[in-house]
Amino acid sequence: MAPLNTMIANSAKRAAYVSAQAARIVWYTGHYAAGRRLMGPLTEPGEAPYAEEFLPLDRQRLKDSFRAAFRQDWKHIEAGRYRMPAELRRLPSLPGLIKQSRDYIRDSKKVARRKHARGHSEVLTRTNTEKYPRYYLQNFHYQSDGWLTAASAERYDMQVETLFTGAAGPMRRASLPLIGDALRGKDVASAALLDIGCGGGRYLQGVKENWPQLPVTALDLSPAYIGKARASLGRWSDMRYVEANAEATGLDSGAYDVVTAVYLFHELPPKVRRIVAAEIARLIKPGGALILTDTIQYGDEPGFDILLENFPRGFHEPYYDSYCRTALDGLFADAGLTPGGEVVSFLTKASVFHKPVS
Numbered sequence: 001m002a003p004l005n006t007m008i009a010n011s012a013k014r015a016a017y018v019s020a021q022a023a024r025i026v027w028y029t030g031h032y033a034a035g036r037r038l039m040g041p042l043t044e045p046g047e048a049p050y051a052e053e054f055l056p057l058d059r060q061r062l063k064d065s066f067r068a069a070f071r072q073d074w075k076h077i078e079a080g081r082y083r084m085p086a087e088l089r090r091l092p093s094l095p096g097l098i099k100q101s102r103d104y105i106r107d108s109k110k111v112a113r114r115k116h117a118r119g120h121s122e123v124l125t126r127t128n129t130e131k132y133p134r135y136y137l138q139n140f141h142y143q144s145d146g147w148l149t150a151a152s153a154e155r156y157d158m159q160v161e162t163l164f165t166g167a168a169g170p171m172r173r174a175s176l177p178l179i180g181d182a183l184r185g186k187d188v189a190s191a192a193l194l195d196i197g198c199g200g201g202r203y204l205q206g207v208k209e210n211w212p213q214l215p216v217t218a219l220d221l222s223p224a225y226i227g228k229a230r231a232s233l234g235r236w237s238d239m240r241y242v243e244a245n246a247e248a249t250g251l252d253s254g255a256y257d258v259v260t261a262v263y264l265f266h267e268l269p270p271k272v273r274r275i276v277a278a279e280i281a282r283l284i285k286p287g288g289a290l291i292l293t294d295t296i297q298y299g300d301e302p303g304f305d306i307l308l309e310n311f312p313r314g315f316h317e318p319y320y321d322s323y324c325r326t327a328l329d330g331l332f333a334d335a336g337l338t339p340g341g342e343v344v345s346f347l348t349k350a351s352v353f354h355k356p357v358s
């Protein structure tokens with residue numbers, strides 16, 4: 001049995017975890033409810049609400065799975081698989097929260113108008129077409145400015161947390177132990193990790209909190225999101241920021257022990273997924289790993305299939321349905337990677353793929 005002082009310290013830590021997460025869940029669920037009211041029904045009048053092929057939503061299982069994600073998160077923290085994240089250790093600033101809340105609600109009204117007008121191509125301009133692929137120039141989730149402005153990058157984390165009513169942290173962190181496994185036995189300071197489609201850097205916060213000496217490359221196609229990542233990860237050393245297309249990064253072959261991609265693949269058209277899979281396989285060192293963190297797919301939780309089917313109807317996600325039907329083992333086998341297991345946390349699945357040594 002653990003000594004009494006360790007048990008007391010653990011209970012205090014657990015209480016801090018529970019209260020911080022409870023406050024976050026209330027905060028984001030409140031914003032989710034407000035946002036959904038502004039958005040109205042997910043489908044337009046006359047449109048079928050969902051496809052007949054799926055079972056009804058298993059609401060009890062959804063609640064249980066939401067809770068299980070937090071239980072698993074705590075267990076990992078308690079077991080030292082990763083540290084208590086900074087977002088739970090520090091109180092957020094009240095003016096910051098108020099600003100975030102106002103911006104979210106104000107923007108939700110614009111998102112609702114855009115959704116009802118099916119305005120998902122506002123960023124498809126002649127100037128943008130010269131710089132970015134066509135599939136990238138969409139207002140994914142009907143978000144304002146697509147991926148292209150600082151305001152969008154600033155708002156993005158609040159939108160993700162709200163969509164998952166506070167569970168985005170535990171869902172992203174579920175893949176951190178897989179990074180620990182991939183780095184086991186290596187000198188962390190001499191290893192290298194690439195996060196491809198890093199967005200504003202939220203996932204990499206967790207990576208650097210746990211492996212501060214690990215050299216990390218953050219790559220994204222959006223200058224605005226790379227700018228946000230640079231600002232939010234500024235206190236960490238051994239960071240490199242690359243603005244590039246994941247299809248052809250220009251980075252060195254075999255340079256990375258670990259490549260991570262979080263919520264990137266469901267945003268890519270099927271053909272582009274194959275190109276990016278091959279590019280990732282090129283970048284990984286023999287013996288290294290890809291850790292892919294993205295939505296669960298059809299069949300992972302049969303009682304949630306209808307939710308996956310319904311999601312892209314309400315939140316412009318043109319490639320989501322095809323991603324949910326993609327056999328990941330086959331996609332990455334074609335790129336030369338072999339499956340190495342997966343973990344599920346609520347609506348997210350992290351899958352490992354290894355690059356064979358020879």
Ligand SMILES: C[S@@+](CC[C@H](N)C(=O)[O-])C[C@H]1O[C@@H](n2cnc3c(N)ncnc32)[C@H](O)[C@@H]1O
Pocket residue numbers: 136147160196197198199200201202203219220221222225244245246247261262263264267
């Ligand atoms: C849904 S966001 C995920 C961001 C982040 N990984 C996270 O955990 O929230 C998708 C990100 O992928 C980037 N992205 C999409 N297509 C890309 C491409 N072809 N090359 C590089 N980045 C891309 C977008 O700019 C955006 O930042």
